[in-house]
Amino acid sequence: MSNTNIIGIYEDETILLDAMDELQKNDVKIKDVFSPIPIHGVFEKLGITTRLPLATFIYGVVGTISVFAFLYWTSVVSYPLKFGGKPLNTLSFIIIMFVLTIFVGTLFTFLTYFIREKMYPGKEVELPVPTTTHDQFAILIEKTPGMKDAEVKKIQDLLTKTGAIEVKDSDVEYDN
Amino acid sequence: MYNTKVRGVLIQGNKTYADVSRDIIRPMDEKAPMWWRVSIFLATGALFWGVWGFYNTISVGIGEWGLNNNVAWGWAIINFVWWIGIGHAGTAFSIFLLILRQKWRTSINRAAEAMTIFAVMSAGLFPLIHMGRIWDGFFIFPYWNTRGPLWDNFNSPLFWDVVAISTYFMASFVFWYMGMIPDFATIRERTTSKIKNKIYGILSFGWIGNARGWLRFETAAILLGGMAAPLVVSVHSIVSMDFSVSVVPGWHTTIFPPYFVIGAIFSGFGMVLTLMIVLRKLYRFKDYVTDGHLDAITRILTFISLIMGTAYLTELFMAWYSGSEYEMFTFMKNRVTGEYKYAFWTMITCNAIIPQLFWSKKIRKNITMVFIISLFINLGMWFERYVIVVTSLSKDFLPATWATYSPTITEIAIFVGTIGLFLLGVLAFFRFVPTIAISEVKGVLKETTTLKSFTDE
Incomplete structure (x- = not known):
């Protein structure tokens, strides 16, 4: 499978959100969106969710029980x-149970985040559009x-x- | 809704997203300014003096300090509580305001969190060195040992303290670091220097800023914040229990936990105000840390100052109302009047009276005055701990054991050393880390900015 993506670069998040609507209306499957800030509309439109709160809750329960047991x-x-x-x-x-529950919950939530995101110190990455950490937004569509x-x-x-200011193809691979 | 523009513009100067990254990263790219070099020199000097004090204490023993049988807690505990109080700024700012969805926090939270980290580090040194035999410090951890096994006393507030403060430090650090990751990635992508690209590349953990990354990031931030918020209340409540579970007059009161927590937030906000005024002046960040931000902090301080005043009055009232002559003596003969009256009245003046000047709009708008008052708050909160620790211990139930206390040069050196450590940390933060949360400021830019294209919608 080729990893080539079609990329549209935008300069404003409201234009980006409208563009996503328009693309989805035309049955185009959006693979991912890159942005310098979190945009709630994007999460909803892509239909992505996270089970991180559930994980935290489980860590907390396990933390409370094990601290009490000890x-x-x-x-x-x-x-x-x-x-x-x-x-x-x-x-x-x-x-002690109260404080250490927070300890366990915090530490393991933090670690889970990095494990799920496959992030670690010194990981080398290449961005499809480097300016998305600065002032631009990008929509990726898989080719x-x-x-x-x-x-x-x-x-x-x-x-x-x-409203994309630039449209291009990119072969850059990344962990989604 | 509550997020309408009730507060007016948060970020001034018609900034675009690009301006935000550029402005905040700019000081990191410039050559280290003179004030920074001079401050680093002074802070290092202070730290070295502190190291001397530390060495002196460890090599000779706690006898190097001005403590005696009665006043067994002196500057070390005063400074410990003072630093922990200052360390409450980060959580109070970032986390309470995050949970309350207060968007004006975004320009200040990063610096407040950094302060927390270095203040808690400074605080932690005091109980450590107060043990005297520092090499036996690991006794505090419950581990399989050769003593029976004899475990720690899990009913002791001193043990709770160790647990609470290490948790607080870890949680604050994790929250702070997590928030910086997208900003490190911004620097990684923008810098032209190969070394910086490498360093910030390592620090950014490979952040790419895609949709799922942001969703998890936001969720994790709110979860970590939500968990750390109760810590603000528990840490200082536990610190207060170090005192209040004893039977010493002046300590044995139920008001202590809320009184300490509110005092900690008061001193934390005081120190935030001091540092933010310096930061915005030196880095020309007036568009980000606006007069409106400082105004909001001063209003909070005015309110907390009233609570502080109420707490002081309540203590005096309860001393009288309880009918305990020992309480009455401690408060009326050893605090309000008597040997320590100057410390007591300094505390009252700095914490309960001077901040009331903030009722005047003229004073709130005068940044020099605001800065001076913030220094008074820092000073006043130090004296509060001095009054609590020293007055109660110096004269307890038996007049035959009364003693006075004054610090020795070693104790002063250690305190100055921790100030050096704190300043070194803050200065390093000013130089090597984006002092304002870039991605968070960008997030609120659109809702509050006056930029034409943004308000046209």
């Missing part, structure tokens, strides 16, 4: 030592091998018509 084991099972006449299994565990010239032309025309 505190219970050390204070009640392993070395039961009375402090100030308080019960061995005390309410003050809640404070499938079976695509006819007329279809490609139609997409290119649509991009131009919807």
Whole structure:
């Protein structure tokens, strides 16, 4: 499968969002959008979602349970030592459980983000349009091998018509 | 809706997206200015003096400090609490305001978070060195050991402190770093220097800014923010419990947790104000950190100052109303009047009275005055901790054990050293990292800017 993409470059996100509408109306499948800022409309139009909140919730639950298990084991099972006449299994565990739940949740959410995004220090990347980290926005449409010239032309025309300041092809590969 | 232009323009000067990247990265590309070199020199000097103090303490022992049997906590704990308070700025700013969807935070949050990181680092040094035998510091961690196994006392606020502060540091750092990744990628793509391209390439973790990347980024940011927000409340509540679970007069009160948390946010905002005024002046960032931003901070400070005043009055009232003669003595004979009255009244003046000047619009608009008042707040909050720690310990139940306390040169050196460390961190941040969150400012640019093409819709 060829990795060639047709790219339309835009200068404003409202024009970009309108362009996405127009493309989708014409049954063009948008592969990806690059932008210098997060745009909520883009997520909705591409229909992408993330399960990161669910992951965080699971980390939190696991964190709370394991911290409590550890505190219970050390204070009640392993070395039961009375402090100030308080019960061995005390309410003050809640404070440590509360804080360490946040610890576990934060750390693992952070790590999960990088794992899912396949990001790591020193990863070398090439951007299809380098200015998308600066002031431009880009729509990527995959050029499938079976695509006819007329279809490609139609997409290119649509991009131009919807306000793209430049339309080009790109072979740059990246992790989606 | 709430995001209409009630606050007016957030970013001035008709900026475009390109202008934003260019303006914010500009100081990093220019040659290091004179003020920066001089400040680095001074901060390094301060740090070296601090290292001397540290060495002195470790090689000789805690006897090098002015502590005694009664006043067993001195400058080290005062400074620890002071720095932790300042360290609340980042979270208070970024995370509370993120969750409350306050868009004006975008110009300031990055610097506030950086401050948090360096302030917490400075704070953490004090409990560490206060242990005296610093090489036994690992005893604090619950690990399989040869002592029985004897575990930590999980009911002790001192242990909670270790857990809370390390979590706070980690969470703040993670949140701060995560926010910088898209900006590092902007520098990576824009720089012409090969070395910078390499360094910021490593730091940017291979960020590309596609749709899914942004979606996960935004989700992760709100999740990390949401989790860190309760930490602001818990960290300083726990710090306050180091005091309030004891039976020492003046400490043994239920007002301590909220009183400490609000005090921490007060000093954090105070320090943010101090630094942002310096930053916007030196880097000509007036279009980004506008008078409107400073005005918003001063309004918050006015309000928090009133709460501080109320807390001080409540403490005095409760001392009287409780009918405890020891409480009454501590507050009336050792704080309001007596040996430590200057410290007490400095605290009241700086925290509860001077910030009330912000009611006047004229003063809020006068940036020099705002800067001076912010310095008074920093000073006042230091004195608050001084009053709490020293007055209560110096004269407790038994007059026979009363003692006075004054710091030694070693303690002063360590404090100055932590200021050096903080400043070095902040100066490095000013030089090597985009001091304003580029992608976040771009995100709010459209809604609030006066640029014609943007407002035409």
